[in-house]
Amino acid sequence: MSVIRTAVIGFGTAGRVFHAPLIAADPRYSLDAIVTGSPERARLARQEYPGTGILAGTDALFAGSRPYDLVVIGSPNASHAPLAHAAIEAGSHVVIDKPIAVTAAGAREVVAAAKAAGRVLTVFQNRRWDGDFLTLRDVVERGELGEVRQFDSAFEWWSPRVGDGWKDVTGPSAGGGILYDLGPHLIDQALQLFGEVSEVHAELDRRRPGAVSDDESFLTLRHVSGVRTRLWMSAVAPAPRPRFRVTGSRAVFRSDGLDPQEAQSLAGLRPGDTGFGLHADGRDAVVAGPDGTDTVPLRAGDYREFYRRLATALHDGGPPPVDPADSIRALDLIEQAVRG
Structure with a gap:
């Protein structure tokens, strides 16, 4: 792997404000695709990233014969786990915007699937770099x-x-x-x-x-x-x-x-x-x-450090910038809070 071919799912706050600018700023990545079902957000994405393919849905993202090296999931929380499973099955490494899933059990299933497939999975806990x-x-x-x-x-x-x-x-x-x-x-x-x-x-x-x-x-x-x-x-x-x-x-x-x-x-x-x-x-x-x-x-503050560390992990086999086990521990606590 040389330049990391990257697709971002979602162009709301997560994709537009955080992931796409950070990826575009790092020469070790190429921003190859953005997925958004919103015509207005698609227009903004084309304007900001004219060389990037803008896709209306994830079917086209996962249908190609060559998987993206990295898929970044910045869509609504309930879609995180299903999209992560799809990306792993397609052969991509995965960044998930927090939380991994809406339940700790669902998050553990995603992590297990990535491990079984030999894919790197990490979580965008960007506030570590506030x-x-x-x-x-x-x-x-x-x-x-x-x-x-x-x-x-x-x-x-x-x-x-x-x-x-x-x-x-x-x-x-x-x-x-x-x-x-x-x-x-x-x-x-x-x-x-x-x-x-x-x-x-x-x-x-x-x-x-x-x-x-x-x-x-x-x-x-x-x-x-x-x-x-x-x-x-x-x-x-x-x-x-x-x-x-x-x-x-x-x-x-x-x-x-x-x-x-x-x-x-x-x-x-x-x-x-x-x-x-x-x-x-x-x-x-x-x-x-x-x-x-x-x-x-x-x-x-420097959120770029997340993607710097991820590039090192993907190229050299080091640890991911955020261990997903850390995010699962946080989900366990959230579930305790919701149960009361």
Whole structure:
């Protein structure tokens, strides 16, 4: 394999804002096909990627005699597992936008199928490469906070009316709602920092008129290490909490605002452009304790690292950028939260 021939399924937020720009920015990949059933999204895809084939459905994607090296699945959650099985059967390696499936059992079946076929399967847990998360991880690993006791993480915005997108109009059984949308990211970050979980408590609410799935959710996780994680997810927050507030025995880390890469991509910036991944206002994080407050420069976020690591795995046989077992652990916790 030289250049990695790649097809992206879906050209909504996942495909248009994340996957297609990241793939196009890496010379080790070629963006050969985009699948979208929306005429408007197809028009946007042709405009942005004139050399890429635009397909109306996945039948044409899997019908060719030569499989794509890589298929990236950025379609609605309920379609992830079926499309992953189809891609594996066609002979392709697979990236699945989180979650792998809407159940942990379904996710395990996909992983088993990839292993049996000798295909690489990984999950787009891009929030591991948020700049604020990278900064926090550095601070924790340097021991600046002392013994970490509490990890507060929030992802909130203001959208007080139910929209017509699939995340709003489908229930949890089809992977709809804010827990299935943001929970895989926030839980994954907590597991990366503090390890396995022994207890889960959840509060899942429908705040907006006509909501069919949760639009404001709260989870607490008790880690085996003793750290207590508290996760907030909300589409109805008039003003957001700090993105991170982490309390240790010596100091507290705080950062505000969401990583800018998604907003920058929506605004037309692309990976590699000057300032991509950095907050335009130059904001810092802070570490505060009894002896005062220090600023901590926020690292640049870099979602390109996911595809860099994937290219290395595909070319050299190394580990994938995200072990799908990590994402299955997060799904197990989400299912516990939904069961109550």
